[in-house]
Amino acid sequence: MLTVDNISVRRGVSTTLEEVSFSLEPGRTLAVVGESGAGKSTLISAILGLVRCSAGGVSWNGAPVSRCRPALVMQEPRAAFNPRLSLRRSVMEPVVAQNLVFEPERLAMLCRALEVQPDLLERRPDQVSIGQAQRMGILRALIAAPPLVLFDEPLSALDAVTQKHTARLIADMQAQEGFAALIVTHDLGYAAAFADDIAALREGRIEEMGTAQAFIAAPQTDYGRTLRDAAFALGALERVA
């Protein structure tokens, strides 16, 4: 279980995260929503240990998070890969880095599940579509079977149809593998459809947190309502009469 215990992060004089707490069980999905500058990316960095928390701490089953080898899926699929390496080499990086035994069956299984044609693995990142590249990004994240996967705006580079398709693939993989997923997104529609819980982050604080249904049906805070109404206005959510 991921435990984020009352963490604050300061950068310079400004505080980018302020007393953020939550926990995330294996197999569950937490979506963190909020505007740019709210601290969503800093939260990911703090969980991965890339920035120091000035207070509080993050742990996985009581041990440092890095011990559980969490994986990260980034926003820009192509930029997430070394442009000079074949996708196969990039995708196998976690296996090499962690000195694991390569299991061809697992790679084949993931390719099937994520709808990646295996011959595309021989190409370089700029020779596949963005949607394919993002599915390979997910494949790389899952290859070493991590118990925790962080998704940083995983869909925002994709078009609407591909977004929904990819979201479905992620959810299916999670059902099969049972990892805990933390998804940072600005799209409340995605959060509502695929997360168990939603946390709204604003100026470094969690403004509102609750189950996805409750959040969409009846936000408890003004900010929650603002986010929901924006999603209505942009057609990301349908208003239920």
Next chain:
Amino acid sequence: MTLHVHGLSAERSGQIILHPTNVDFKPGERVGLVGASGSGKSTLGHELVDALRAQGASVAHVPQSPDEALDPLRSMAFHWREAERALGLAPDDARRTLLFKALQIERGDLRRRPWGWSRGMQQRFVIAMALIGTPDLLVMDEPTSALDPVVAAGTMDLLDDYLKDRQTALLLITHDLGLAARRVARLIVMDAGRIVEDAPTEAFLASPKTRVAKSLCAHRNWLELPC
């Protein structure tokens, strides 16, 4: 006056990216142009603007991100004056105040350069600039995807209010049918450089005809996905 465009087409490095296309817009009409990435939506938007301008119609184009519309070395005032000059208009404070009020950027400091403004305000400035000449058609290319949802929704609402009783037609280019369906009365669907469907929004959503349109409709709503 209804705008007609005939025989638009485009190719890039020998490949046809826009097959010969005809489109028309009624005054004040709200039209959505949807399709997957690479279907030729943006190309159609660009060609449309160039062709209509060549016909002498007044058209304006708002690109996806303010970075594609503003010169970081020039002040906002410079941009505004330049846009007026390009239309052959004399500076008019009343017009500017009206547009700035409508898009709620009257508090922006015009002496600053674009990066002195928030992105949401930059985008609204670009929209205001596009409306200077009260164009017959306003083309907006993915107006929401570079902005936060709250800011994007606010921008779209302000634009809707401004256009409500005016003759300016709106073409909203987006990959997101959910957004388009919420905002426009008529939908055009593109696939592989061709317009494959063109129908009133209600009728379209009720019975999409082509495979692409069906897929777009099926993936319209996050909470009602197929499978």
Next chain:
Amino acid sequence: MIGVFTGFLLRAIVVLIGAALATFALLWHAPGDPALAIAEARYGQNVSKEVLDFIRSEAGFDDGFWTAFWAWLSPLMLGDFGQSSVNGREVWPDVVTAMSYTFPLALVSLALGLAVSVPLALIATRKPGSWLDRGAVALASVGVAIPAFWLGLLLILLFAVQLGWLPAMGAETSAHSILPAMTLGFGVAASLTRIIRSGILEARGQPFLPAFTRRGVARRDIARDHVAPHAVVPVVTVLGLELAFLLEGLVVVEVIFARPGLGSFLVNAIFARDFPKVQAVVILAAVIFVVVNLAIDLIYRSLDPRVSGRDA
């Protein structure tokens, strides 16, 4: 702005002290006995041991590196460049005389370089990839590769020896400056052409330009108001480096064309082991470099205010 200046002043001080220390250390550790060299320069061959001892104590060589360094640096900080260790004359007036030859030549060369490179780059970028453009690039690449001493000799051979149109040696008339200025100006023109050309091409590829065309802004206005300012920024940035090359080229050119000036002054001083003179030139060059770079930094900030992150 004040913060920028303080930061710059601190950097300038570090650079100047570094330059002073480096020159002094290099001369100090140069092979051979400096006292002997000075004595020979002053009194000819066969100097007695007493004379050598006198020179050593006079220049402070006896008391170790740091004492000697300080003995030179402390008057320098008050603007006193000291006296020549060879003939005892004040260094500063000689340096001023040398500068009166060098600076006009440097400015003319720079102007020549700009006068050639700006039109050339403008013509070349009219149609990128055309034979004209490729020709300009080829010329510029060759120009950067040709060393000044070789070009200078070629020019002398052609214009002075073969054709006899221009004088090769000395600096008596302005005709004497033509060949040196051509030699230096060619190198400057070559490297500036490349920089201006790529600056223009880069400025033309900026993502916001199509929107201005679509807005109906005239092509000429776009070029003037939105391409040129962006193209100038990298050019200004490298002008400082250009100055360093120019200083280096000046030394070579003044020696080849037997012109008086800072370069030949420096070379003569090095051969004579005239420490105070060498150090004066090096410090002066460092000061010029620092001041020019400060000016460029300030121009750069006013051209592109994003650098300071503040606006209006």
